[in-house]
Amino acid sequence: METKPGIRPSLSHSEPVLAVSDIEKTVTYYHEVLGFPEKWTWGEPPNHGGVSWNGAGHLQFSLDRDLAAKAHGESVWVRVKQLESLFRLHEKNQVEIVVPMTKRPWGFAEYIIRDINGYYLTFAEPFSEGKKSGTFPLTIQIADGAPSRDETRKLCEAVGWAPAVNAAIDLQIESALYSVVAEDLETHEIVGCAFLVGDDKTIYYVKDVIVHPLWQGKGIGTAMMKKLMGWLDAYGSENATVGLFTGEHLAAFYRQFGFTQACGMYKQMKRPST
Numbered sequence: 640m641e642t643k644p645g646i647r648p649s650l651s652h653s654e655p656v657l658a659v660s661d662i663e664k665t666v667t668y669y670h671e672v673l674g675f676p677e678k679w680t681w682g683e684p685p686n687h688g689g690v691s692w693n694g695a696g697h698l699q700f701s702l703d704r705d706l707a708a709k710a711h712g713e714s715v716w717v718r719v720k721q722l723e724s725l726f727r728l729h730e731k732n733q734v735e736i737v738v739p740m741t742k743r744p745w746g747f748a749e750y751i752i753r754d755i756n757g758y759y760l761t762f763a764e765p766f767s768e769g770k771k772s773g774t775f776p777l778t779i780q781i782a783d784g785a786p787s788r789d790e791t792r793k794l795c796e797a798v799g800w801a802p803a804v805n806a807a808i809d810l811q812i813e814s815a816l817y818s819v820v821a822e823d824l825e826t827h828e829i830v831g832c833a834f835l836v837g838d839d840k841t842i843y844y845v846k847d848v849i850v851h852p853l854w855q856g857k858g859i860g861t862a863m864m865k866k867l868m869g870w871l872d873a874y875g876s877e878n879a880t881v882g883l884f885t886g887e888h889l890a891a892f893y894r895q896f897g898f899t900q901a902c903g904m905y906k907q908m909k910r911p912s913t
Contacts, residue, residue: 654689654697655715658706659756662688665700668755672732674725692719711757722748722764742766746888765888775858778825781866785818790829794849811836816843817870821850821859830854833863840876845883860892868896 659665662685670678675690675698689699696717719725726740729752737759738751749763786794788808796802812818816839821831831850837843845867850860871881885893890900 652697654699656699656701657713657715657756657758658703658710659700660702660704660707662686662700662702665754665756666690669698672734673752673754673760674728674732707756712759714751714759714761716761716763719762719764722750722762725762726750775862776823776854778823779830779854779857779859779862780822780824781859781862782820782822783817783866784820785812785815785834786820786829786832788812790820791832791847794829794832794851795847797851798849800849811846815846817867817874819863819866821854821863831859831863833860833867835867835870837879841879843871843875843879843881845881848883861895864893864896 662680662682666678666680666685666688669675669690673690675692675696677691677693678688679690680688686702687700689697691697696719698715723740729736735753736750737753738749740748740750742748743763746766747763748766749761751759751761753759785791788805791808791812792802811834815834815836817835819833820829822828823830831854833848834846835843836846845864848860848863850863875881881898883893883898884905
């Protein structure tokens, strides 16, 4: 089948299918011991089944005793929210935890269990979800104002963002309705910034909330967002929409300021080079 020009396929869902020797026993274990809320089986007696968690995490099981005997040691990686709560549940239910809770270099807290079939499941959550900020540095001051072009560029490069052209940086600084910076009073270095843009009537957009990696986890981002939200509370238009783009790993951070996740679409302008 040919794909129409300009239309790209995309994945909407995937589920691991694990070979097991006993469908009912496996489904019951995943439901009652591991905590998966939804379960189902197929056939009488069952030769297939599965579990899921609030429509997000899905696993299927297929009755194949020969393959199950050879598949011991295979693994599945599962990303979750509220990892510590799940870990405590598994400890309470005496799940076989083969690797305790550990912070990994790639930014996830993880632990690994072995199920009754010999499969390994890694449950993981990004560090920032639910992470408490450290002590706010006494040398840091959050102040009104925008960083300079060079300061903005340095912060973007420090967090790995693609560099913007000077004209785009200048336009952002000039057009911001409100902006704040975090300054180290000892070195006079700008270690963080945040911008608020929009039409000041119906929509506001929180843009480029950046904290230098050496200063992250100390409450600086929280302090800048509080100052931004304070400006909105005082001067923002009634019933206006306030939006932002962020990765899922930072959703918990922005929820504390009243933001909720929503479905949406976006387009990034790209013109062919001449």
